Amino acid sequence: MLGTHARSVRRAFFAAGILAAAVALAAPIGCGRNQNAAAPAPGEPTKVKVAYLGLTCEAPIFVAHEKGLFKEENLDVELVKTDWDGLREGLASGQFDANHTLIMYLLKAIEKNSDIKITGGIHTGCLRLQVGVKSEIKSPAELKGKKIGVPTHIGSPPYMFASRVLAANGIDPSQEAKQVTWLAFPPDALAKAIEDGRIDAVATSDPIGTILVGKGIVRTIADQATDAPYSEEYCCATVVSGQLVKKNPGAAAAVTRAMLKASKWVEANPKASAEMAVEKKYIAASAEINAQALSHLRYIPGVAKCQRSIESAAAEMKKAKLLNEATDPVALSKRAWVDLEGVTDERVLAMKVERIEGGGRPALLAPREFAALFDMRKLCCGCCCLGE
Missing domain, CATH: 3.40.190.10 (Periplasmic binding protein-like II)
Structure with a gap:
């Protein structure tokens, strides 16, 4: 017979499953190459498609869009919801221009010759x-x-x-x-x-x-x-389509800078970020649950550390046989990374972000208190790492 602990956890996981199913069923849009990021007329914003899955850890994407950080970089961004397979395939084909997601997930795709590039670190794991x-x-x-x-x-x-x-x-x-x-x-x-x-x-x-x-x-x-x-590693990193880098490296740099600055904004305002994501319906969760989950992550964007994270992850993935026996982790790491103009640790350190009154880090609940939130049958917030 199912115990009290297991019954309450099953209710929580059932809610989590609803979100996971919704993400999994979200159909990728189209399969053709995205032409929006071609160089615009002088002074006009560059059109860019940024994919997202609707997960808690994608807060910087939502912040960059809602707080005008993409616009600061002269970008006209369209956010497009997709699923895990659609994200990988869309970035590789150029259907999507950018996103931020798991380094390990990206390395496996790049090993299979997906034309995508990692450009900066977003948050810990x-x-x-x-x-x-x-x-x-x-x-x-x-x-x-x-x-x-x-x-x-x-x-x-x-x-x-x-x-x-x-x-x-x-x-x-x-x-x-x-x-x-x-x-x-x-x-x-x-x-x-x-x-x-x-x-x-x-x-x-x-x-x-x-x-x-x-x-x-x-x-x-x-x-x-x-x-x-x-x-000491980044879990998730900014990623751009290899095609965007080739046809408009300036736009690739701009979208990366915007997300790195947004990562800094999330670190300064995790509660405000969580509430905004729920209010704007990017996340299917209560604001309280989303704020708690978001506050467990650290959003300290960086460039050099991200490169080291890629190298470390690739070496250990090879040791764990998550990469093919013939794969050279060092070569894979170099192939995965691209240096972009204005995407530097010095530039990131110089970025200034506002602090929203009452929008900072909430008091973290003890595990038992956090788990109790799910007994109220509120929908789970999800996580970038819940499943592939």
Whole structure:
């Protein structure tokens, strides 16, 4: 019979599933090449298409649009909602000009020759590896021979993070090696699976990870936000279509600068950013839940650190067999990156953003208090790392 903890978490995950389904069903628009970012007449704004998924961590995209930061760069931006496959394919084809998303997700696509370029770091991560509260497992090194659950499907960002952690602890995470067993579950089934002992550990993203902790179901043994070297890396980065770089590098630089400045704005005003995203209907969540989730991330934009993040992620992805055996991580990192005019750490440091009264960082709720928000059947905020 389903326990009280599991029933409440299932209700929370059911809400999360509604959002995930909505994102997954959002059909990519068209398949032709976007011609909007061609050089305009002198003085006229450049038309640019920026894709988004409707996720909490995309706050800088929404802020740049609503607060006029794209306009400051003389850009006429159209925001286009898509899904994960549509995002990857749209950026590669030039249908979309820009976005910001997961570095690991981008590297896998670039390895497959997707014509996309990473241009700057946006925020730190929200991925975790967790075990049951009654488990005797104390560290990732003890997961050899164990069963690990992942949300949605094998290959999702939580799976990628967990694979990196295992490889760093001497465990071959590949399915062929059979040193661990990977099992995919619907997000709402993870709690019961770990309570029933069908899995020994779970790879999660926030808010799922915090909900499970708050419900007293799991404890964390690896955290992307706090554990080195992951805590020193960017989770998500600005990305532009390779075609935009070729035909209008100035526009590629401008859209990158706008999102980096917006990242700074979000860090200064997380509560205001969260409320705006809900009010403008970019996010299907309550403002309270969105503000709490957003405040767990750190938006400190940067350039050189982003390049180092790409190199580190590529090297560890190769070690974890998330990249092909023949792939050179250094060469892949160089192919993934492009330097753009005016996109520098000096320029980012010089960017000034306003501070909205009452819009700063709210007091973070304890995991149990945060989890309780979902008992009120409010729709989950989602996360950039929930699934691929």
